[in-house]
Amino acid sequence: MSVLVFADSSEGKFKKTALEVVSYGKKVAEQLGTNVVALTINASDSSELYTYGAEKVVSVSNDALKTFNAKQYAAVVTEVAKAQNATVIVVDSSIDGLYVAPIIAVNLDAGCVSNVVDVPSSTSPFTVKRKTFSNKAFSNTIISTEHKVIGVAKNSYGVHENVVAGSTEAFDATVVDSAVKSEKIERITGKVTIADAEIVVSAGRGLKGPENWGMVEELAEVLGAATACSKPVSDLGWRPHSEHVGQTGKPVASNLYIAIGISGAIQHLAGINASKVKVVINTDPEAPFFKAADYGIVGDAFEVVPKLIEKLKAFKAS
Amino acid sequence: MKILVCISHVPDTTSKINFTDSDTKFDTNGVQFVINPYDEFCLTRAMWFKEKQGATVTIVNVGGAETEPTLRKALAIGADDAIRVNVNPTDGLQVAKELAAVVKNGGYDLVLAGKESADYNGQMVPGMLASLTDFNFINGCVGIEVDGTAVTATREIDGGNETLSTSLPLVIGGQKGVVEEKDLRIPNMRGIMMARKKPLQVIEPVGGEASTSVQSFEKPAPKGAVKLVDADNVDELISLLHNEAKVI
Ligand SMILES: Cc1cc2nc3c(=O)[nH]c(=O)nc-3n(C[C@H](O)[C@H](O)[C@H](O)COP(=O)(O)OP(=O)(O)OC[C@H]3O[C@@H](n4cnc5c(N)ncnc54)[C@H](O)[C@@H]3O)c2cc1C
Numbered sequence: 134m135s136v137l138v139f140a141d142s143s144e145g146k147f148k149k150t151a152l153e154v155v156s157y158g159k160k161v162a163e164q165l166g167t168n169v170v171a172l173t174i175n176a177s178d179s180s181e182l183y184t185y186g187a188e189k190v191v192s193v194s195n196d197a198l199k200t201f202n203a204k205q206y207a208a209v210v211t212e213v214a215k216a217q218n219a220t221v222i223v224v225d226s227s228i229d230g231l232y233v234a235p236i237i238a239v240n241l242d243a244g245c246v247s248n249v250v251d252v253p254s255s256t257s258p259f260t261v262k263r264k265t266f267s268n269k270a271f272s273n274t275i276i277s278t279e280h281k282v283i284g285v286a287k288n289s290y291g292v293h294e295n296v297v298a299g300s301t302e303a304f305d306a307t308v309v310d311s312a313v314k315s316e317k318i319e320r321i322t323g324k325v326t327i328a329d330a331e332i333v334v335s336a337g338r339g340l341k342g343p344e345n346w347g348m349v350e351e352l353a354e355v356l357g358a359a360t361a362c363s364k365p366v367s368d369l370g371w372r373p374h375s376e377h378v379g380q381t382g383k384p385v386a387s388n389l390y391i392a393i394g395i396s397g398a399i400q401h402l403a404g405i406n407a408s409k410v411k412v413v414i415n416t417d418p419e420a421p422f423f424k425a426a427d428y429g430i431v432g433d434a435f436e437v438v439p440k441l442i443e444k445l446k447a448f449k450a451s
Numbered sequence: 452m453k454i455l456v457c458i459s460h461v462p463d464t465t466s467k468i469n470f471t472d473s474d475t476k477f478d479t480n481g482v483q484f485v486i487n488p489y490d491e492f493c494l495t496r497a498m499w500f501k502e503k504q505g506a507t508v509t510i511v512n513v514g515g516a517e518t519e520p521t522l523r524k525a526l527a528i529g530a531d532d533a534i535r536v537n538v539n540p541t542d543g544l545q546v547a548k549e550l551a552a553v554v555k556n557g558g559y560d561l562v563l564a565g566k567e568s569a570d571y572n573g574q575m576v577p578g579m580l581a582s583l584t585d586f587n588f589i590n591g592c593v594g595i596e597v598d599g600t601a602v603t604a605t606r607e608i609d610g611g612n613e614t615l616s617t618s619l620p621l622v623i624g625g626q627k628g629v630v631e632e633k634d635l636r637i638p639n640m641r642g643i644m645m646a647r648k649k650p651l652q653v654i655e656p657v658g659g660e661a662s663t664s665v666q667s668f669e670k671p672a673p674k675g676a677v678k679l680v681d682a683d684n685v686d687e688l689i690s691l692l693h694n695e696a697k698v699i
Pocket of ligand 1: 380
């Protein structure tokens, strides 16, 4: 028996979520009294994973797997899970993680639970806590099958160093046929994406118009943050839809979420509940967002934000 | 083209979430149920195919009789007929197994499902359904065109989009973008009248077993009060974020 973790990488480098799922897998392996095996696909150097507890890394290198393909990746994870006699398979809850997880689950006849926020509270019965009802609640879920697939929610368990003397072995995985072919990938480059960001600076209709977003972008730049917005802002075409956060938009699980001129409607909050620290800047002391926030400034964004930018620049420089 | 749209019956987005029976059951008291928002995008796209390219649109739900008003609403939007699999499912795999039986019996070419349901947010039914039926599968779909049996689709990826080509039969896990929100359909009077007469077939489950079960629900711990900082003192905010919250 072992715990298998899929450590996802992009252009050879591990994503932060990969280090988080390895940390998580290590802990689950300890609970089960077994070892953790990390699987990498086309990562150039896997030794970084030893730092987070991966004693063994199974490395698959294959040009046919260069672009993510859910069916092919799921088949590789399944094949390695079988070869390593893994009963618990851990992936992240990123867009791609949630794409492969159900396929792996069917391949292995496994129970599958996504958006998991903590290590099992019990291993018998195997019980994990996950987010439900659009982040308004949690459910403690029992997985009753022998094989278990777990999707770990981003930033929920965290990255924990646990240095081990690991080793890597190459694995020659079978590439299955997939009738879904990637034709074109378009990424907004040079900008921090909402999914990866540690800090998100978000603004709403309180900013009055797209011409006022310069200060939002500047604040984001000072903080190395991604920019986001409320739904009406993207509906009005002030900002691209890819920035729309909330129940019908993107979820944010950053360490810091700064909301400027956003009222804090329940549908908006549903998308940001998973963020750790929330700061609100709003002229209206009654804005519902203040109830959900950790820190707040009652004030006019057009006065507060430029001051904040200036002070942050000084702070960063010191 | 025969299209099947999976419809999940979920609490309205503004619902207060409460639990009963020692936090083991969702409290439906006073909760308004609606068509799952992600499914609504798919249903509207299916109507577009029906009107522009010719297709029949069947909707399906795995659930008890209480979901029928939601199915009637989807019929009022324009679906041709409905199927309800008469079982209260306890997890995504069970739903997927029931849907797979419907898909196999019905000879559908295209199955549209929301990428997740707004209640349990499992994000697994479309993928499991595709695997169980051996249909092609695109998740997080934000655009789809069908030409004969050839399909071009776009899915969201971190920080962008990916264009994919594939063929029918296909399952998609859809979201906003499959159609735009302004194009969503609301039932009109004529649709509502017609929906009453449209067939709603109730079938018994094939007995797909669940692999997970909810032991209990929890609500997040109540949050402490917000710490307010004076608008003239942003230095204090920076200090709090640095020293107390340790996020900058
Ligand atoms: C089914 C459904 C799904 C939805 N999904 C989402 C979703 O995913 N995401 C989402 O965001 N919304 C969603 N909504 C919409 C949501 O209900 C709110 O309408 C929306 O979040 C409001 O956006 P806002 O706060 O930017 O605008 P407003 O409600 O207009 O609030 C603007 C705020 O700015 C403040 N303000 C004004 N001037 C200033 C200033 N100079 N300085 C500082 N503050 C100022 C005001 O006090 C106010 O609080 C959804 C609604 C429905 C019905």
